[in-house]
Amino acid sequence: MVVDKYMDRMKDDTTLTFEFICEKGKLVSLFWADEAAKVNYREFGDVVSFDATFQTNNVWYLFLSQESLTIERVLLLQLPTVVLTDEDVAMKIAIERILPYSRHRLRMWQITQKLPSKVCAELADDMKFKKRFNKLIWNSRIDASEFDIRWRSFIEDYKLQEISWFSKMFHMIESWIPAYFRDMPLSGLMRTTSRSESMNSAFNKISHWGNSLVKFFSSFDSAMDRQRHNQCYLDHLSNISKIKSKISLKIMEHAADIYTNEVLIKVKKEIEQSLFSCSQYSVTNEEFYDRFVVMQYKDIMGSTPTVVNEEDSESECDVPEKTYFFKVVYDKKESRFECSCSLFFQNGLVFSPTNGIFPLKFTV
Incomplete structure (x- = not known):
C-alpha cells in the first residue's frame, strides 16, 4: 500500500524520488525524498547523521542497517564529508564500503550515556569525575596530542587502567573525540544527538513505535509539514524583527543582516565577550x-x-x-x-x- 501510494504520487510530482528493494517478496529497504529535502541536502549535506535508534524494534532497525540499502541513491546530490552514526557494526561496514571517502564519526552522547555502567558506583555518583570527563571529551579547542596527554592523566588519576571499556574507547578515539575533527567542518553538529532527540520529539507527538508502515508514513508526512511550517514562521520573524544590541559596531550590524535571530544570539555573545x-x-x-x-x-x-x-x-x-x-x-x-x-x-x-x-x- 505504501509503495503504491508513493508510485502514484510520483506520477503527479516528477521531483519526488522513491525507490525500494524487495527480497523474496519482502520489503527490506526503501528511500524517498521530495524536492524540499533534496534542496536542503544540497545546501547542508556536507555532514549527514543516521539515527537508527528512534523507538527501535527488529523491524524498523532493518530499514537503516541493511547493507542492501544503496547509500549512493540516498545521497543523491553529493557525498558527505562526515557521516555520523551510533556504534552499529552493520552501519560501519556499509559506510566503509560505499562511502570510503567520507569520515565516519560516532555520536558522542550515546557513548557518554554508558559511562555510569562502566565505573564503580562511587565514581558514577561523583560529580567532579563526570564533570572532568565531559570537559575533556567535549573540548574542541585542544588538538589531538594535547587530548592524549589529558586523557592519560585522567585515566591515571582515577585508576581506570584495568577497565577495558576505556581502553576500547581510546583505540576508537579518532571516531568520536572532537579534538580529532579539528580539520573537518562539522556545521555546528558537535552535539548531534540533541538534534536527533529534537526530531524524535517531533515524531513522538504523532507516531508510535508499534504503528504499521502505512501509519508511519502518514505520521512522517504530517511531522515534516509541521516542521517546515515552523521553519518558515521563524524565518519570517527573523526578517521582520532583529535582535538589538547596546553595542554599536559595524560587525554587529552586518551579523544582524545575515544571521537568523537564533544564530545571532550566539554571534552577539561572542562579539560582546x-x-x-x-x-x-x-x-x-x-x-x-x-x-x-x-x-x-x-x-x-x-x-x-x-x-x-x-x-x-x-x-x-x-x-x-x-x-x-x-x-x-x-x-x-x-x-x-x-x-x-x-x-x-x-x-x-x-x-x-x-x-x-x-x-x-x-x-x-
Whole structure:
C-alpha cells in the first residue's frame, strides 16, 4: 500500500524520488525524498547523521542497517564529508564500503550515556569525575596530542587502567573525540544527538513505535509539514524583527543582516565577550598578511581554547595567569580571517578570539 501510494504520487510530482528493494517478496529497504529535502541536502549535506535508534524494534532497525540499502541513491546530490552514526557494526561496514571517502564519526552522547555502567558506583555518583570527563571529551579547542596527554592523566588519576571499556574507547578515539575533527567542518553538529532527540520529539507527538508502515508514513508526512511550517514562521520573524544590541559596531550590524535571530544570539555573545576577554597581544604586518596574537582570559571564557606555541607569548610585560593565546591571520587579498581555534571552520560562527582583532572597518 505504501509503495503504491508513493508510485502514484510520483506520477503527479516528477521531483519526488522513491525507490525500494524487495527480497523474496519482502520489503527490506526503501528511500524517498521530495524536492524540499533534496534542496536542503544540497545546501547542508556536507555532514549527514543516521539515527537508527528512534523507538527501535527488529523491524524498523532493518530499514537503516541493511547493507542492501544503496547509500549512493540516498545521497543523491553529493557525498558527505562526515557521516555520523551510533556504534552499529552493520552501519560501519556499509559506510566503509560505499562511502570510503567520507569520515565516519560516532555520536558522542550515546557513548557518554554508558559511562555510569562502566565505573564503580562511587565514581558514577561523583560529580567532579563526570564533570572532568565531559570537559575533556567535549573540548574542541585542544588538538589531538594535547587530548592524549589529558586523557592519560585522567585515566591515571582515577585508576581506570584495568577497565577495558576505556581502553576500547581510546583505540576508537579518532571516531568520536572532537579534538580529532579539528580539520573537518562539522556545521555546528558537535552535539548531534540533541538534534536527533529534537526530531524524535517531533515524531513522538504523532507516531508510535508499534504503528504499521502505512501509519508511519502518514505520521512522517504530517511531522515534516509541521516542521517546515515552523521553519518558515521563524524565518519570517527573523526578517521582520532583529535582535538589538547596546553595542554599536559595524560587525554587529552586518551579523544582524545575515544571521537568523537564533544564530545571532550566539554571534552577539561572542562579539560582546571579545570586548572584555580578548585583546591584541602582538601584530606583524606583511605584504599579503597581517598576523595577530590574541590574548583571551579563561576566567571570562568558561572553556579552554587552543594554545599557540610558547615562543609566541614571550614578552617582558606581565601576562595574567589564566591567559591563552591564539594565532589569527588576516589574508588581505581574500579579505579573510583564520584563527588557530578552528571554530569558525568547524561551526560557521566567528568566535571571540577573531572578533577581538576586528578593526571597525572590517565586516565578515
